[in-house]
Amino acid sequence: MWLDPADDPRESASDHAGDGQPGVDGVAGGIADGERRALLDGLRHFRLTIEMKCAGLDAEQLARRSVPPSTMSLLGLLRHMAEDERHVRRMAGVASPRIYRTATDRDADWNGAVADPAVVDEAWRRWRAEWELTDAFVAAHPDLGAVTGEAPLRDILVAQIGEYARHSGHADLLRERIDGRVGQ
Template structure:
């Protein structure tokens, strides 16, 4: 293998539009993640975390064209920001498939291509538009389901395939917490992917 295959461009200059704190994505007054909402309970903590990280994912993709969205900017990883949106869409459907018992089959992954969410993330404006449309639709459906659950101790209505033991009973609070953590983990990936695309940095 040619060693140059995994070389990366080192000329990208790091930058941010933030003027108050240079380690932030935007200034506090322009940050949609900042609210005056008082969080008073467990549900509020979990939902605020989910809202925060979903917004972060959107912000990390702002201003990019289809080629940039699909670019695998941190080789040899096959991750791209477009693939990440498709992957998180699958996660939203998986959450409801397990917890709500919904008939929500996988959109992108197949038995033949278990990484179809990443592999199908091609530099086509129509693919990007569809990915955003589908992700927003699925997040709205997930939010409606969570709002319909009065008790976070409610257990799953569908088959659980989380973790090593399949078929176990799980509470909404546990799976919602895992869902928030999944978004948080991928926000870290989005940080690196975006910085390698055009140099923009910030929390």
């Protein structure tokens, strides 16, 4: 296993059901509270999975491409997920210009993932900052069913969890190719 299950940060998600604290709908452990918690815990789980798959690698390892002609790398994945975090807010109707992608390079998140410590530091910083902005946006919108842009916030969060789940599988394969670590 990657690490001892007792040390897995994904397993320490807060579970307040039944703790007597009022939920999002004003009722402790209410339906809306449970739905919000489930969506945010799922999102948190996959963010931490990506983080775990990238942990402990240097710039060269993070930038290492999967297999030609693919430009996929763990570093590119961090940059791509920063774009995806911003896309959550864009789908919800918030003006959020792209970070890396341009009209001339639609894959700049992947293409610009080069083995440079400054690029790595910026990717980590940007990804974490974008997920914090997403979390703040979700916290400011208690009604997950409200349509604020293209779809209800609930649907946008489900799509984001799916995007993370998909890329967690990619990260698993990329990490295995780098140093043989698999699973978890």
